[in-house]
Amino acid sequence: MQTLILTIVLLALTAAGFRLGRGRALALVGGRPKDLSALPRYYGVYVALWVFVPAAVVFAVWFALEPAALHFLVIGGLPPELQALPQAELGLLYSDIRNAVALGVTPDDPAIASAVAHYRSLSASAPLGLGALALAATLAGGGIGLKLVRPQLRARRSVESVVRMLLLASSTIAVFTTIGIVLSLLFEALRFFRLVPVTEFLFGHEWSPQTAIRADQVGSSGAFGAGPVFAGTALISVIAMTVAAPVGLLSAIYMAEYAPKPVRAVLKPLLEILAGIPTVVYGFFAALTVAPFVRNLGGGLGLDVASESALAAGAVMGIMIIPFVSSLSDDAIAAVPNSLREGAYGLGATRSETIRQVILPAALPGIVGGLLLGVSRAIGETMIVVMAAGLAANLTANPFEAVTTVTVQIVTLLTGDQEFDSAKTLAAFALGLMLFLVTLVLNVIALYVVRRYREHYE
Amino acid sequence: MSDTAPARPAAAEAVARSLRRRYAAEQRFRLYGMVAVGLALAMLLVLFATIVANGWSAFRQTYIQLELALVDADIDPDGARDTTVLSRADYEGLVKATLRGMFPDVTKRREKRELYDLVSSGAAFDLRDAVLADPSLIGTTVRLWVPASDDLDMYMKGYISADSPEDERRISDRQIARIEALRAQGRIETGFNVGFFVSGDSREPELAGIAGALLGSLWTMLVVLVLSFPLGVMAAIYLEEFAPRNRWTDIIEVNINNLAAVPSIVFGLLGLAVFLNFFGLPRSAPMVGGMVLALMTLPTVIIAGRAALQAVPPSIREAALGLGASRMQMVGGHVLPLAMPGMLTGAIIGMARALGETAPLLMIGMVAFIVDLPKGPLDPATALPVQIFLWADSPERAFVERTSAATIVLLMFLICMNLGAVLLRRKFEKRW
Numbered sequence: 073m074q075t076l077i078l079t080i081v082l083l084a085l086t087a088a089g090f091r092l093g094r095g096r097a098l099a100l101v102g103g104r105p106k107d108l109s110a111l112p113r114y115y116g117v118y119v120a121l122w123v124f125v126p127a128a129v130v131f132a133v134w135f136a137l138e139p140a141a142l143h144f145l146v147i148g149g150l151p152p153e154l155q156a157l158p159q160a161e162l163g164l165l166y167s168d169i170r171n172a173v174a175l176g177v178t179p180d181d182p183a184i185a186s187a188v189a190h191y192r193s194l195s196a197s198a199p200l201g202l203g204a205l206a207l208a209a210t211l212a213g214g215g216i217g218l219k220l221v222r223p224q225l226r227a228r229r230s231v232e233s234v235v236r237m238l239l240l241a242s243s244t245i246a247v248f249t250t251i252g253i254v255l256s257l258l259f260e261a262l263r264f265f266r267l268v269p270v271t272e273f274l275f276g277h278e279w280s281p282q283t284a285i286r287a288d289q290v291g292s293s294g295a296f297g298a299g300p301v302f303a304g305t306a307l308i309s310v311i312a313m314t315v316a317a318p319v320g321l322l323s324a325i326y327m328a329e330y331a332p333k334p335v336r337a338v339l340k341p342l343l344e345i346l347a348g349i350p351t352v353v354y355g356f357f358a359a360l361t362v363a364p365f366v367r368n369l370g371g372g373l374g375l376d377v378a379s380e381s382a383l384a385a386g387a388v389m390g391i392m393i394i395p396f397v398s399s400l401s402d403d404a405i406a407a408v409p410n411s412l413r414e415g416a417y418g419l420g421a422t423r424s425e426t427i428r429q430v431i432l433p434a435a436l437p438g439i440v441g442g443l444l445l446g447v448s449r450a451i452g453e454t455m456i457v458v459m460a461a462g463l464a465a466n467l468t469a470n471p472f473e474a475v476t477t478v479t480v481q482i483v484t485l486l487t488g489d490q491e492f493d494s495a496k497t498l499a500a501f502a503l504g505l506m507l508f509l510v511t512l513v514l515n516v517i518a519l520y521v522v523r524r525y526r527e528h529y530e
Numbered sequence: 531m532s533d534t535a536p537a538r539p540a541a542a543e544a545v546a547r548s549l550r551r552r553y554a555a556e557q558r559f560r561l562y563g564m565v566a567v568g569l570a571l572a573m574l575l576v577l578f579a580t581i582v583a584n585g586w587s588a589f590r591q592t593y594i595q596l597e598l599a600l601v602d603a604d605i606d607p608d609g610a611r612d613t614t615v616l617s618r619a620d621y622e623g624l625v626k627a628t629l630r631g632m633f634p635d636v637t638k639r640r641e642k643r644e645l646y647d648l649v650s651s652g653a654a655f656d657l658r659d660a661v662l663a664d665p666s667l668i669g670t671t672v673r674l675w676v677p678a679s680d681d682l683d684m685y686m687k688g689y690i691s692a693d694s695p696e697d698e699r700r701i702s703d704r705q706i707a708r709i710e711a712l713r714a715q716g717r718i719e720t721g722f723n724v725g726f727f728v729s730g731d732s733r734e735p736e737l738a739g740i741a742g743a744l745l746g747s748l749w750t751m752l753v754v755l756v757l758s759f760p761l762g763v764m765a766a767i768y769l770e771e772f773a774p775r776n777r778w779t780d781i782i783e784v785n786i787n788n789l790a791a792v793p794s795i796v797f798g799l800l801g802l803a804v805f806l807n808f809f810g811l812p813r814s815a816p817m818v819g820g821m822v823l824a825l826m827t828l829p830t831v832i833i834a835g836r837a838a839l840q841a842v843p844p845s846i847r848e849a850a851l852g853l854g855a856s857r858m859q860m861v862g863g864h865v866l867p868l869a870m871p872g873m874l875t876g877a878i879i880g881m882a883r884a885l886g887e888t889a890p891l892l893m894i895g896m897v898a899f900i901v902d903l904p905k906g907p908l909d910p911a912t913a914l915p916v917q918i919f920l921w922a923d924s925p926e927r928a929f930v931e932r933t934s935a936a937t938i939v940l941l942m943f944l945i946c947m948n949l950g951a952v953l954l955r956r957k958f959e960k961r962w
Binding site: 136139228232235236238239240242243244245246247249250252253256257259260318319320321322323325326327329330331339342343345346348349350351352353354355356357359360361391394395398422423424425427428445448449451452453454455458459479482483486487500501504507508511512515516519 | 552553555556558559560562563564565566567569570571573574576577580581584760761762764765767768769772773781782784785786787788789791792793794795796797799800802803804808809810825828829832856858882883885886887888889892893895897915916918919922930933934937940941944948
């Protein structure tokens with residue numbers, strides 16, 4: 073609420089800065105805009121920027137530092153015997169204090185109660201301090217800006233260079249996101265590898281991340297050999313691609329080479345709907361319809377099919393991937409120059425012969441790129457497997473058994489209440505790192521192949 | 531000459547034979563293509579059909595009419611009509627007593643419990659709300675339609691058959707007899723399920739609604755829009771109009787393309803490690819969910835934005851520059867307005883993807899069981915796809931129905947957004 077008021081006040085001041093700057097510039101030249109070296113509104117924006125930017129910087133710094141400062145002050149206000157507690161307990165105590173503040177209750181322990189009151193008074197006075205600081209920065213900035221306004225000032229250039237910097241900054245966000253992903257995954261994964269050796273994680277074949285609470289607990293050894301998890305991911309991806317590759321490729325061929333234009337205009341968007349359906353819907357469909365169907369079908373054939381079989385999850389994932397494969401293959405086929413087609417027809421080849429012997433080989437790199445992107449989707453897909461595949465890590469190649477995947481394990485390890493330092497939660501980041509690296513490599517290869525291929529014919 | 535003459539018919543026949551074979555192969559190949567397309571479309575149809583068939587009945591709900599005698603002494607002993615006293619009265623007991631009154635023959639404890647099970651536990655809350663809204667009801671007998679329990683609802687909708695063996699269904703023969711008696715009196719009716727659209731999550735299927743999840747999704751999407759659209763547009767403008775062609779720009783470009791293909795769950799891990807653990811933002815908040823999804827949507831918006839900028843013909847730019855506009859004025863005054871529809875289309879498509887996204891939200895704790903409706907982007911909330919995920923885990927038959935109904939609502943939203951994008955493109959697309 074207070075933040076909202078501060079924001080409104082700041083915006084109002086910015087608008088005032090605009091009017092003042094514009095007015096001052098015009099007043100300096102006696103109301104003849106021609107004597108200014110930029111349009112009057114640029115002087116307005118110039119001063120408005122001087123008003124807005126300092127306050128925005130104050131806001132940003134304040135919000136970045138506020139939690140840490142509160143922590144420091146509240147802990148500093150605790151009695152010495154509490155301050156002497158070990159780091160972990162102190163952290164627990166601090167979160168207790170914050171919970172008490174959030175819930176509006178007063179704890180029984182007088183020391184903690186006074187800390188809670190301290191916290192409350194600090195956070196109640198915080199907006200005042202922030203407001204005063206921001207106001208001071210704004211007024212100082214506005215004053216400087218107004219002083220700098222004179223007819224010779226290249227206001228447009230200054231404003232445009234600020235805007236340009238803003239544009240540049242937004243374009244780097246993607247880079248910072250990648251850096252953030254890599255650093256956060258790497259950092260937590262390294263902490264995990266300090267507890268569990270890398271080789272055991274990569275090549276071990278026992279995965280049972282539940283750490284025992286009692287010493288005699290069964291099946292909670294806390295083993296972190298991710299081999300079966302990788303194998304399960306591979307199995308489900310292979311099943312998915314067995315569905316998606318032929319169906320996607322053949323429909324792309326049909327739509328690109330055979331279907332009449334109006335039919336194609338209807339079919340293509342219809343197939344694209346498959347790509348727009350949220351994966352949670354596919355997961356629900358897999359768990360509700362496909363898995364029981366597969367189990368009953370297997371039962372009818374005398375096979376023993378698990379109710380969370382890899383086959384059901386993989387097949388539904390395959391359906392999801394069909395449009396990726398088909399639209400990328402479609403693009404690749406459409407990019408094959410017509411001269412190749414006509415050459416083949418001229419030599420007497422039938423359509424299917426042309427497709428199989430001329431067009432597909434020519435479009436192969438694009439198709440392979442599309443398939444690789446499909447594989448990368450399959451490996452990274454989460455909701456379908458979370459809802460339809462199993463939790464137990466079985467090392468098996470039998471599609472009728474339940475297997476687990478990297479993404480399923482990440483979700484199960486991180487949903488639920490855990491302290492953040494246990495090997496269990498850190499393992500999720502190690503798995504995430506593997507997932508990120510593998511999909512990154514696949515994507516880079518696929519994008520490279522597709523791009524090279526496009527350049528080849530363009 | 532003479533030695534080739536007899537060979538000719540043989541060769542012609544060989545050609546004819548091979549032609550027949552080749553044409554057959556041609557037909558087969560064409561058929562494969564059609565089968566593949568047919569399979570994909572059949573899957574789409576089966577998926578929609580299953581969801582709709584399972585879900586349409588959740589938009590209706592069974593209600594029971596109770597005639598509740600609101601005796602003064604039970605509800606408001608001192609007669610002061612004090613709100614705290616009124617809200618603490620034993621409405622559950624009142625509902626139970628009314629049920630017993632409707633079937634005076636019920637005496638055994640087991641039978642009583644079976645009888646109570648016909649009415650949802652939300653009935654008492656409905657009664658309380660009615661009394662609080664109009665205290666003058668006290669002392670009169672009110673007729674109130676209250677939601678029936680999920681089992682009764684399932685029976686009324688035909689999902690539980692009276693012909694199946696008694697121990698295999700969730701309602702007993704006695705209960706069925708009572709239901710039929712009530713139905714004969716006109717005290718059971720099915721009507722539009724308002725509760726599904728106005729209430730939050732609940733452990734009781736008949737009380738669970740999607741309002742909380744919808745609001746959570748709304749707040750999340752608002753954050754995504756506010757963050758990803760301006761940032762995406764600015765990044766696209768920089769890369770397309772101002773960036774020098776150098777190594778740094780190449781790195782940014784490759785980065786954006788790769789980011790678009792990073793699995794969504796990895797963004798969730800980023801949000802957990804950076805936003806929650808490093809910056810200490812609140813768990814389960816739409817704010818954080820929106821930030822994570824905005825980062826995920828950003829590449830889509832940038833790529834679409836660049837395509838839209840590229841589609842503006844150079845003549846526009848040159849005309850502006852020729853009249854003395856600066857590059858910034860050219861972009862802001864001429865190129866950007868023309869590219870805006872294309873950029874908006876890209877943003878809507880990116881938002882539609884973000885609306886259906888579940889996995890990153892699981893990582894940042896938007897999976898909690900939350901009954902209250904979120905009032906702002908910092909309140910704990912869940913989102914519509916996450917609600918689907920949560921309900922899909924519940925074993926009750928009534929939750930299957932509600933999961934499918936929530937899916938229908940989600941798909942409706944997505945269809946509207948995509949349709950909006952298509953219409954926008956149609957309306958503003960210019961052929962230069």
